[in-house]
Amino acid sequence: MTRLSDHELWAYIREDLPYFDLTTHLLEVSSKTESLSIITRDKVVAACTEEAARIGELLGCEVYYSVASGTKVEEEGLLLELQGDGEVLHQAWRLCQILLEYACGMATHANRMLQDAHNVNPDCEILVTRKSFPFAKRFTMRALLIGGVMPHRLGLSESVLIFENHRALYDDEAAFEAALPQIKKRCVEKKLVVESESLEDAKRMLQLGADVIQMDKSVPETLAALVAYKREHHPHATIIAAGGINRKNVIQYAQTGVEAIVTSSLYQAGMADLTSSWKSL
Template structure:
């Protein structure tokens, strides 16, 4: 599973505390001992980035009383991370840790719900997320997705081959594209080639061409189910992906069409968790 290194964690903290904590220092309470707890409120939560939260605490000398691993379902009103140390260090890490846990645990909880809904219909289906994460959050967003049981559809342009219409428009004819496609296949024998299609005619054309995977983009549900049935008849081993406009509201219906994978951006827009924080002097 993805982890953030110390430099990344220090950079996160530096956004909030670039020159120290003026309030805590001015009140003269920096050296007092205190504890800090992070807990759920009225709803259960699947947490993420607790390992990074623990490391942030450790960078400033806080001692950990206990924590749960990323991907753990925490019941309502339950403590899942507790630390103690000097008040100056607790106030320094407080909001950075809370924001990190709020954002990622919201994604993780949403992803877990999406996975459970989809697998209630098709136990073998894979739920994946797109490259459309919020800028500068990719690493923690992908960790959050993985903590919820999802996977990254593509980590970036460098490790996979996915051909869009905006690639194909550069070729003057189907024959010219077919030649380039075959060259790409021979040049990357360890890679599967994905082609995105928008209708069944395109799907059949590129299945005949030799695509390993078809990404069925924004197919209406009934047409998607029909396309899967038609493609399965002649290409039973081809991987079929549904994408476009899929969320927890309709993911079960898409899972029922028979596709192998569902790709969605919706977890990245999940409501952040509302984690409760308590600080008490010791």
């Protein structure tokens, strides 16, 4: 995914720094050159370090060091070092650190969840839902992609996913099933994904031509049975699990043999434990 643009970064800067830093203005901070280092206290996957470095540049700092996004950084490892006069460095300080705390937190959690799944099922992908923080989709998606997961849906316009509420638009289930072959035909280059909550319904949807079955809030035993049925009768179909899956139970679900796990939990990963160090030059 492309980096966040200067326009987006300036919007972030102006939200927190609309005019000037009142505290440093009152303190009459020295104009001598200083160095700011942002350091991780834990092992993390670095994410959005390029954006953090660019924020420093936009505010007038010089980037002395920046680790590449996607790099696994050990405890006490350096993520970013900026240099500049005291006033501009203080302006960049919290903006950069907070951005990195969120981005590294999501990327690290995503990477660990993916590794947990791959340890028991190398063919199982972790897909993050479109339920990102409002107004923060590009930032959160970039951080999670750096962590190694993929988007389930980026929005409503690029994929076909039939939920129970969509079925309710028809007079009854028979009418929906009668319409499904035509829906499948009109998908053309898209896969037809149908959400199901029972083994028998999932089997029926596969028989009617669904390319992907998304099982919602299903127990692992049901998923394993559906995967076995799919492999025997519809080997080209895909089974994905969704609903209430997080890092605590991802192994249990990955072991069922599903091709993917859909989760929103990565948006609640929390912030990475970062700190900063200052020195005069």
